[in-house]
Amino acid sequence: MTEYVGMAMPRYDGIGQVKGQTKFVDDFVLPGMLYAKALRSPVHKGLIRSVDFSAAKKVPGVVGFVTADDIPGNRLFGACGDQQVLAESYTAYKGEDIALVVAVDEDTCMEALEKVKLDIEEQEPVFDMFEAAKPGAPLVRPDLKSNMWEFMPGVTTRVIYLGDVDKGLAEADYIVEGRYTTGEQDHAAMEPMVSVAYFDDAERLVIHTHSQCLQFQLGSLASIFDLPLSRIRYIGGVVGGGFGGKNHIHADHFAGLAALKFRRPVKYRLSRREDLLYSTKRGVFILEYKTGVKKDGRLTANYIKLWHDAGAYGGFSPYGVEKCSMFASGPYHIPNMRVEGQCVFTNKAGSSSMRGFTIMNGQFPMEMQMTKVAEAVGIDQWELRFINAWRDGDMGVSRYVVRGAGALEAMTGAAKLAGIELPDHLLAMSSRGR
Amino acid sequence: MKEVSYFAPTEVGEAAKLLAEYGDKAAILAGGTDLVAQLNYYEVKPAALLYIGGLGLDYVREKGGKLVIGAGTTTAHLLASDLVAQKFPVLAAAAATHGSPAVRTVATIGGNLGTASPAGDLIPPLMVMDADVILASVRGERAVPVKDFFTGPGETVRAADELIVEIQVPLLPGKAVFEKVGRRKAQVCSIVSAAVRLEMDGGVCKDARIVLGSMAPTPLRCPKAEGMLKGKAVDAALIAKCAAQAVAESDPIDDQRATAWYRQKAGTALVGRALTKAAGV
């Protein structure tokens, strides 16, 4: 029998792609379909005094508006359940959705949006997480007690440790310190956020989605719409690039709410500009490292403090702080490790999962440290990494036991391909044991 | 957007009449690479679109010691033109960095002038050659030196009833060089650009032009820096001083692409490089 696993073969669905026949969400254009666009907060932080749709309503082609009062179920969503579906009394980042205008086409939506009279009181935003963390700092949202995420009641620092980091640093011959900032990126999938929703013959709400995770989002949508899961047909599976950005709901809730209210097919999509400015992004981490090492190159300790800018809502950020912490010492055996992580709210669009989610934010500083450690000790950087690389049975900071270790194999393979000759004593090492 | 009129005249006179009627309520559509993006994002709301692609303004000719370029000449046409390659190679060098191939097939030199971006790639080469913009209207034609054409970002001396119809480029002697830096290596808006032209006699500079892009509200001539070179033997030390002077004449800002600090630093480097190449030192 042919064995298919291990065989190079083109994508199963590739023919449709090269013929341009694959139906992405925005490719669905239905008879009588309406379009929705969002009224957004013009300020980074504000208190909504009133929204007056009376002039906008008169624009020919306008079908109506959707506000928080039209939401049948939950008015909050997101991984932490703290994000407003539509803002009611406050906005916490520039571009936050306040209402939807629904019309026969997007031109009409835009014309009507210009005529909506939004009375919003601009408040002092806070962008810098160290400012936001100070006692007495302006609150990012009125529903917060402080701008710090609580991992457990009253606990704003997630501590994960193994061994005794103070002892490990005391044992070290060299200590290398560094402070690193990992910037903010956009997923920038070629397909911007979009959704199409309508009711089918059986009165089920059909949603064409580019979701990366149908199950999670279906649950969230059902609670917003107050519909049983079985009343929603959530059709996905064709996605124009996700990279973590489509783990969040950006469009399905709005297309669905408008379809619920007006009982007609509705398309809601973000322009590229809206997508870049107002959708979720990879949030910033700032990390401080203190790495201890013996003269012979053995790592003794790694002490990390990190801060993550969550933006205005929790999303996956608290999870991300923990995930970053668990792997921020790289693929290395270090007997003593301690990570202290904090997650801080600021008045920006929410942070998100993105390719390499929070792992790359920890690998970057760790590898910078490793190169600096090699320089400090005066040891070849490959040798430093080979000596310390995980073997099966080593333990990570959160006490997981490493199985199937392969850092040595990856390094050996890369060196060979790149034309770098490694000494025999390194090539003789095995991930199967130390 | 539904009530916008569309006109596609086939003669300049016809276009001029329409412009006389509509003035600034008409948007002049050539390649559309700037205008249509603005329409897509509801940033402009013209009463009419005046498409000038049918006016026959896509040409490059040599006439009376000048290179005459129709305003509707596309960047791709400039790149393919033997005349441009031979007589005005610095324009081809800039054109090669302009947008991407699918933009260059439609983007026009007149549009690059009319858009009046301080980052317009084709402008610095035109300015180092003392080129003129020819504007036509029902009132007649006039020539405006490119260096006097811009009044601010997106703003020019073109009256609302005037149409850019031609660019006339004196084939001045000397070697001209274009340099540009952006955030990536292709399809990129310049953070800073520079064009220079040096007419050398032995090691001595007879005439000089230095133009900076993205360093001021408009593309900028640097007359004091030019003055430092004229009549002088050009060496590395003078080039360094001159580059610093050119940047001192500019007024860059912080924006999404870089800070003024960076523009000054990189601008100095680009002018220095361009002068070095142009002087052959």
Place this chain on the structure above:
Amino acid sequence: MKQILSFTLNGAPVDVIVTATETLLDVLREKLGVTGPKRGCDNGDCGTCTVLLDGEPVRSCLTIALTVAGRQVLTVEGLSPDGDLHPLQKAFHEHGAFQCGFCTPGMLMSAKALLDTNPNPSRVEIREYMSGNLCRCGSYEEVVEAIQAVAAGEYKE
């Protein structure tokens, strides 16, 4: 103000009612159901909407529909009218020159325009010519390889 626009789309004549500000991309996707060209930015930056106009690549999102009156428009749907794959389509598929496929219809049209004018491009010529087509899945290496394979005659119609 609505007007009738007549042009040739993938070899067949088309008449469609359009407004002055509608782009070719709007008309293809929303009115004619030709959804191969994608809407990625509406700003000319991404290249997913690239089509050939009289054989030359243009951004359909930056092309006012009325300006194509009487002209020839080719989209990815017109690359393989008989159902057989165009050599570039075959090569893109077999070389894995895309992942999500959203950029592919535009990528293919740029690649066709390149080979139509330069049948034997070098690696750097391919990279320069294709640089206006963005792919976030990062398939650039595979695209270059696929175009090289077609140029080398490895894929016949």
Place this chain on the structure above:
Amino acid sequence: MKKKGVGMACVLHPSGNKGAGDPSNAAIQLKNDGTLVLLVGAVDLGQGSTTILRQFAADLMEVPIEHIFASNFGDDFAALSAGSFASRVTLIDPHAVENAAEDLKKKIREYAADLLEVHPDDLDYKEGKVSVKGAPDRAMTLAEVGGTAGCVLGLGAEPALLVGTGAWQPAPFTPHDPETGAMAAVGAISFGCCVVEVEVDTETGMVDVTKMTQVWEVGKAVNPLLVRQQITGGTHCGLGTALIEDSYPYYPDAAWAPENLGDYALPTFMDYPDEFLWGYEEVPHPAGVKGAKGFSEGSTNGPPPAIMAAIHDAVGVWIDQYPATPEVVLRALAAKEA
């Protein structure tokens, strides 16, 4: 002046949610003609999850791959799966497919046992056929089983819907220990090494990545063509992250946030390394089907530190942040001179 440098980095990437608790599901239906439909919950974002899960299904059902149609279109069934994130699919979903295949084979044996008048335990399933142990002539093909169960072959047979279902998760969810932060459940970890050569323009700060090598240890390369795509893709994203992309150029201030793909500049063909080498190594992972463990996001992780190390090698400054835009590099050089 242009200066050259070389840098490297060794990085990891975990597959699956931290703390686990992220199940996947799959189902395989036998059609009346003996072909199979595989339903998976993993969303194909372009990474090719449907393609590789079909490869697993073909091996597990021992049929030619052309006999399997695969769908990830969501709708009612597939929406049961956690989804495509955390590089989890290659580690987790093949187990669901395996369980679904085992379930279907069991159901096929049970159904065929009645027809062949033997006990199900006396039947072997091999290469798309059930046969009586020791009597290979007494056998039924999948087409015969499917056709009979669908009542299109043979009269009077009992109808049956032959669908195998499967579900799997690496471990039940475990929370962090409140005192130590311990969280022992981790699906699998993959490893990568990135070697980079750069040229740094010391006057403009532009960094040119002239050569990059990325090798990943992936457990099992289920489909080397797709392994390559994941490595080239991560290179694109990692390179943009390292050198170009920035949603807040004046962070922490929100000013001048880029609003188009010209200013939020993604790497173009020209920004990709002039020379790119890739490879994979295989250390079969005990938690994976056939040793597969996934790695795909990870290829983003190596380029940023490797590029910064190369910049340091070239010009002697540490860029302790990303992106290393021309401005960031030039400022670091200016600070070094000062």
